[in-house]
Amino acid sequence: MTSSWVPGPELAWTLHVESPIACVLFESVREGAGAPRDFQWRALNPAAEALVNGLGLGRALSSWSGVVEGLPGWEALSQVVEAGTPLTFEAHLGAGTAERWFQAKAVKHGDGFSLWLLDITESRVERRSLREELERERAVRAREEHLRLALETARMVTWEWSAGSRTLTWSPNASAFFGQPEGVPGPTTESFLGCVHPDERTRVSEALQQGMRAEGPYTFQFQGQWADGTVRCYEAVGQTFHENGRATRMLGVVLDCTERERAQVALRAAEERYRLAAWATNDVLWDWNFADDHIHWGEASHAVLGYLPEEMGGLSWWTERIHPDDRKMVVEGLHHAVESGGESWTGEYRFQHKDGTYVHVLDRGLVARDGKGRSARMIGSMMDITERKRTVERMQEEARFRERFIGILGHDLRNPLNAISLSARALRRRGPLPPAQQQLAQRIEASAERMGKMIADILDLTRARLSGGIPLNLAPTNLPTVCQQVMEELTMAHPGRELVFEARGEGEGVWDPDRLAQVVSNLVGNALEHGASEGPIIVRCVGETESQVLEVSNPGVPIPGHQLTTLFDPFRQVGTGRRSSGLGLGLFIVRELVEAHGGEVRVCSTQDEGTTFTVLLPRDARQPRRDSGSNHAHTA
Known part of the structure; x- marks a missing residue:
């Protein structure tokens, strides 16, 4: 019997008396010439009679609506009678084990229609079973795909060992997971050990043997070596099932923990750096969590403050040990930094040591905020500055x-x-x-x-050396005039020596005339004392556009090369064999006075040309030269 075959109305009724196809003849129930208001059956074949009587169906079709599901509406059935258009539908009768499905067809018959019912329960049940089987298969495939994706995402594989077949079964992603060709690892333990780093195969084999004897879950780590030589870190987790004291089955997973191990190594390295930094600086490191008001104190607290970290408390404990004279200022400054949106805080105060004394500390902290800008924690360090104080x-x-x-x-x-x-x-x-x-x-x-x-x-x-530099009284000065006055005084003091003065170009500038006279006097006095007694001492003033040049030259034995680098140091004297009458401060003072003016002094000493000291001065000592570094004029 096929569900697609339905007899046509041209077949005689008598041909279907013994047919398994139920047939019911309905006639219209009208009121006058109006549209049918209901339908009543007037004839049943045996199959239909058994169906109607078995379900207790009434004569009127309207009484079937509560029992037969899928009946068309009155308008559709009336269209069959009035227009002669056949109507096909599917009907459902009964419930539970007695429920049946029929393919139904209503065909015009006189002033009514014949309703043919073909039982399709078996084929429907078969189709439903097939659909359920297909749905189960799809669910299994979906679970397998979900498992595959989960294993790939979690970077793990599953495995199962059967004692009966002595074989290993791996999840499909095992080859890619272990970086091996397709099909590796295989079903044997030896094949799996081939994926393990050679240095660890013995240890892993022993770990598997111990796992077979283990009661409950077990785990171990190992290194695997890929086909391309890459080394990865893995962790195996498994459980063994026993029967009568014998291992019958092992189930487990292998996780790729390479990144985790790297992160742990980096974390241990960071902790070690933190520990070494804390030890090297001898600072008390602290971490204040705003949520629970807890402060974690570093290990240096014992060396600096006398307290073990576990003996130190939170914010209130810290506040109580600040010197009373410093407490208000320090606490208000800290809260202001946290509440005002600031990023850092610095405080210098006295903190009570465990022995009752106070140490001077420099406390610094950085505020860490969450995504909404709210203060979450503060990290900082406390430095003992007692010795610095x-x-x-x-x-x-x-x-x-x-x-x-x-x-x-x-x-x-x-x-x-x-x-x-x-x-x-x-x-x-x-x-x-x-x-x-x-x-x-x-x-x-x-x-x-x-x-x-x-x-x-x-x-x-x-x-x-000790008071920030030699003070200057800057004023408009004519350097040639200053040099000439000094030369006249020295000529009178040393009548037997030849002193020559030369001036060329502009000599006006803003300098301290008395201090420049001291420079000239010291340089000429140095030449008189250490230069040749028979040669002239020449003093030159050369005016340039933006600077002034002063030169003092004398003949004589050159200054030894190894002494040139320390010539301007205090208490240094040139080794000429003569006994000096001074303290060796003349050239040092010359350099200090010249640099105070923003200038510089140089020396050149050779056998042929003798010794020449050259002083370069800016035209205005109130504006230090750009390359003068930290040398500044001190104006008194």
């Missing part, structure tokens, strides 16, 4: 000492020296003295003058 105090004390020392040099020593010098001069002027006394008075006066020069040099050294 003491050093600053010592430096301040030394500064006060320098001030007193300069005062002693400038006032307390000069005053009695001036009295000695004036007394010697007064003795010589009082009247004729015996030659011996006259000579003693001149010697006293000359010694006092030399001592005064030494005091002046020491005072300049102290100012240059």
